[in-house]
Amino acid sequence: MPVSVTMPRLGESVTEGTVTRWLKQEGDTVEVDEPLLEVSTDKVDTEIPSPAAGVLSRIVVGEDETAEVGSELAVISGESESAGGGEAAPQEQQQAPAAVEPVTEPTAAAEGTADEVAQDEAPAEAPAPAAAPSGEGTAVKMPALGESVTEGTVTRWLKQVGETIEVDEPLLEVSTDKVDTEIPSPVAGTVLEIKVPEDETAAVGADLAIIGVAGAAPAQAKPAAAPSPKAESKPEPKVEEPTQGVSYSEPAAETESSAQPAKTEQAAQPAASTSTPPRPSAPAQGGGEEAAGYVTPLVRKLASEHGVELSSLNGTGVGGRIRKQDVLDAAEKAKAAKAAPAAAQPAAAPSAAPAKPAAKPQPSSKRGTTEKLPRIRKAIAKRMHESLHEMAQLTTVVEVDVTRIAKLRTQAKDSFVQRHGVKLSFLPFFALAAVEALQTYPIVNAQLDLDGGTITYPAAEHLGIAVDTERGLVVPVIHNAGDLNLGGIAKRVADLAERTRTNKVSPDELAGATFTLTNTGSRGALFDTPIVPTPQSAMLGTGAVVKRPVVVNDPELGEVVAVRSMVYLAMSYDHRLIDGADAARFLAAVKERLEAGNFESELGLA
Template sequence: MPVSVTMPRLGESVTEGTVTRWLKQEGDTVEVDEPLLEVSTDKVDTEIPSPAAGVLSRIVVGEDETAEVGSELAVIAGEGESTGGGEGAPQEQQEAPAEAVEPATEPTAAAEGTADQVAQDEAPAPAAAPSGEGTAVKMPALGESVTEGTVTRWLKQVGDTVEVDEPLLEVSTDKVDTEIPSPVAGTVLEIKVAEDETADVGAELAVIGAAGGAPAQAEPESKPEPKAEAKPTPKAEPKPEPKVDEPTPGTSYNEPAAETESSAQPAKTEQAAQPSAPTSAPQRPAQGDGEEVAGYVTPLVRKLASEHGVDLSSLSGTGVGGRIRKQDVLDAAEKAKAAPAAAQPAAASSAAPAKPAAKPQPSGKRGTTEKLPRIRKAIATRLHESLHEMAQLTTVVEVDVTRVAKLRAQAKDSFQQRHGVKLSFLPFFALAAIEALQTYPIVNARMDLEGGTITYPEAEHLGIAVDTERGLLTPVIHNAGDLNLGGIAKRVADLAERTRTNKISPDEIAGATFTLTNTGSRGALFDTPIVPSPQSAMLGTGAVVKRPVVVNDPDLGEVIAVRSMVYLAMSYDHRLIDGADAARFLTAVKERLEAGNFESELGLA
């Protein structure tokens, strides 16, 4: 029985998604849960698995097309089955264009054998439109609220030959970085939007013509007559080099062509203009390109490999069908870092006496100007609006966490064995803050000044600020009040890891009612956090440091002792939360931490 593949719900506020790439084509066999297609929203890029095993009989929504949540994307039939719009319907649709073309192009009509090819070439190109000189490549829709994108890098240059679905350029928005594939095979005739320039959705980015520079049409390979129409741009005498289509080891189609490739471009276009040549279409290498080595590689994996200098061709994928996953790239990068580190002690033992550490080298960005990343622009806009929307005030208290430090040192080994994560100070701060929120719900509330209301959430949804390469992101521990110390520690570690590796879902970075930021992780004593709207308060935890303080000993009275101390700074909306309310909340957190009654949570009681 045919099974319909529908657009899943990819977030609380997400109503539609854009199909960025089909990993399977019509007629391909798929297994249950095997990746079927990639979908992008303004929050996340993800793969949609196949809900059933069978044959992909029909694709309803093409690449770069947008579909609403719940709408049909494709149909999967069992072996030997067919659907009303399955394999039978496409065949009729493929034959019809061939009959319609014959009267309009009498001397140069395509042969019957190429009719199917014509339909296949035209079908997967929803983001491209024919122009006077070729096929236009347009900026696709990259999310519900995304209206424009910035071209960060062209992977092909004018005159380069491209294949269908071969990565053509990289585009960045404030939500996602992705690659735009070529909708047709041919030659890049014109680039209309340069690198670092921004274009609206639907704007024309480039023009792709046939291999010799003519419009991208399906020519019969057996006819030599069209040779005159496929003239390359007049250049110097071409130099036929047998290796122009094979990049040197270590290069890939994800990077701009090398100097030798651009110099041999006339030879490539001349070869493409001769239909009699058996290798008129360039063959992509099996070495140096991770996509050929282990099937399709997602744009995120390619970008991650480029950032870490990992050669995809050297990896063995652990995903379905041997596909290379993000974790494979990260593991390879860690091994590459570990190798020099292991060799360093041996070299140091045979070297001369250690010299003073070298002076840090200045950053290569000194004296330069770069374009503002879209994610940084979005963060700046939100924080600026937050400061102007509310009257923010910060209150700071000093907390003695010596008892917590002793418990942590005593239980950290057994805690890691039992829960699989390291025990830091952050879970203690989080648990104390959650308990204080339950006692003083005004800190967890939000105010609607125009509506004249105060809303008290029914649960504590704790946001955890995470430092990533893209900027500061805040995943959320929903219903944090239901978790104990171990549960909070595991959730913090899990969310932080998946946020840094871009595996977080849209719902997991939305809905916080109170946020905790660990500014002390980089040694800061305290700062004044900016409360993210519509929340009303945010707590910052400083570095835990040992210093001499005055303590009251039952036997000796007031004495000076070395204690583990930390500053807690809470910023809040003073329109809703009075200073006394903030002080009561912070005092409750302080007393909970200084009492140090966490033995039962750590299994020490």
Template structure:
């Protein structure tokens, strides 16, 4: 019996959702709970699983179309019941009516029609188009930040094909079909509208024909001898032998390490045989087919500026690809390796180490670059927040000496028990969440036009994380249900996945109160900007030791060295009065200064 797939309710205030991608096509077999399609709302992007096993017989709502909660998205029928109907539905909409009428007469032939269907798409785009998906209800375009595959390479279904950046999230776009990447329509750093064609993926057999004409700059294979001014025309046959092997980079890395005592950054200059594999890898990377694999122009330029040999760099990106941070780290290691031999003869004079530690001028001086989408989005939101709210900041000083002593006692056992280091941030987060439960007005949201104040049922704590792409705020949902160890683990997990771009869009949404640790970079305090629709944000400064007047029971008022920190809370003065903010901050202060965390730490 056919089963209807309906739009689920993905949030209390969510009334509709947009279909961003169908993971299955009409005629495909699906299992229970197998991902069927992707849906985007104004709060979350998620997958909708199949409610039953069978065949996807009919898609009711197409990609980029919006449906209300509870409406029908598709129909799943039993095996063989609707399998023949898939072919007509996959054809152009103008032909659907005619083919649907002919379907009952050609049921026996339609299994064969389904195979030529992909070939029917080939004349228009000579393959299957890869389109820009809708990555949020308000997202209208995206920027291609990096292609993970190049023209002529083979791809599998759902294999990451490229990386896309929008004003809300950076994500990977998978290949909708298996085959070969025939054509790239949108280059890196270019923008495409939602639904625009990014690339063409065709059958595996068609691959050799198309990539060869386009990269016919494969005379770059002849360009390899161009570096022949550098002394070795003969070793090129030696390069061809290791090239088929996957471990081609390993000898290059070993050669790099062998050359480090001489010059770690100038791997191209030594005429020793160890540099022979390194020299051809540089042009190979420019083509994106050998050596370290595909490398973006930005990374190649950065490597050239810092004298980094890309063949010796271990990439931390998707599929081991080299990213900007990998090049910068390799450059720092090379500088350290150069400084080490020079420092050994003059071990008694540490002075030379100080000049080496001086910051080097940035390679961006005197240049102009395009404004990244995420920076543009941050700028827009910060500007809107300041103009929509009457923001005010209140600062208090907190003595965290007792917490500092507890950390010293429990840090080793805490690391063994929870697998993360114990910093001050979990203490601040726990104290803030407990104070939010006592003073819910700080956790509330104001709707001035609607004339309402909404008090959330739980405390969803946003944690500001500094990344290469900008400041992102992953969310610890239901933070009030976690203890100190639970908060510490969630903070470490979210921060790591945010920095490595593995965070999901729904984990970046839904915060009711945000905590930003500006003290991690040494700032005493700042005045945070509250992100809408939140009403308050707490900034924690650096914990520093300084003399403070304390009241000793026996000695009276004395000056002692204490660990002190400033807590600065910005808030919407339209909703939160200064007295409310002061009461909240005092509650946090008292909880931290009391330092009653022994039970949480197992002491």
């Protein structure tokens, strides 16, 4: 019996998603829970598994098309129906490119190419594409990457003019204020023209490039490949590599020097492809060149960030596919391998090293330059500006003595790691004290609707944790934080922070916070004045824990000066809803809980 594949709900506020890539084509067999397609929303990219085993008999929503939550994406037939579905699928596949192609003759050629990929009969059909006109082709458009996304920025072209490309092979990388992703090629052929250069922004639906029929375009690209390597090397400094150097903080000098030989090789490849007609069939044979077959854009991006070679991995996914965890495991092994020889050196090096730490820091390569404002930074700036001007924000600061907590951490740090698998920092103590105070003073956890004339008191404490990432500040949420103890909060903070930095959090984990905690002291700041994100009414910032002389009241000696571990807690709040006295009472409760240091039972020391 046919089974319908529907668009799942990928988040509380997500109402639709865009199909970015089908991992199976019509007529292919699929297993239960095997990845079937990739879907993108305005917050995350994710894979949708198959709900049943059988044959993918019909694809309802094509790539780059948007569907509402609950709508049908595809139909999977049972094994007994595979014969009928298998014959019909190639015919429908041949017609699909025709709807994309603007001209009749190139359409016929593209149909033949798509048929080759689907049926692995490239040698028999290879001559057909070469007969199509070389000056016409298929336009690659900017897809809709989310409900509220209207444009995207081209961050990197993975193919250049004159290079051949297969159906669904990654063509370029695009960045929005919510997500970075790869755009696959809708047809097989040769890149005839790139319309939007790197670092430029295009609206959704705009033409990004033109792809011609395989075998025809290299003749057009030949003049570009004809100049000598000297002439080809001139534009190199502004192409790809410097951009990558900025994105991944690699030294600019190394990137530029490595760009020249790579560019020379690329210039020679299009010319070679013109003289070798069977070239288009090579990718079909090399489709399994990656040991794990198809690799998702997220996995490929993760591997690039961690410097992991995909070809060296053995995938643990269905059919040997490389999964995210495979990349993370390989990155950890590489990090451990680098740390091993480094750990052996300090034994001999300490005597010679003392003078070097005082070396003058190197100036940044960005000095004296101007770069395009990243979309995520633009979005953060807009939201912070709106939040600051919608509220009457005020900040109150208290000083807290956390000496007892510091001693407890020293006593319990080893056993805590063994029991919970994470390190014990000060942050879980601050989070637990804040959540307990929110339960006592719910006005700090409330939300104001001035237009509606209401104050809403949430039934639970959903704690946002600000995380510093390469893309910018992201705030995942610990839902129902009031139900967790110290160990539970510590594990949730560590888990969310790690998955946020690797872009693996779900949309629901980024929404719904009622109160936010930001650890500004992680970089040494004593305190700051946080900006409260709407619709929340308050946000607590924790400064650096530092030792300094403080006047304390000793029961026997009276007032004495002692060295104590001190921290500043700064809470910004909406003064339209929360009075200064309410804020002071809340902070006093947090201060009292932390200074009492009664966490022995939470740490297993009682």
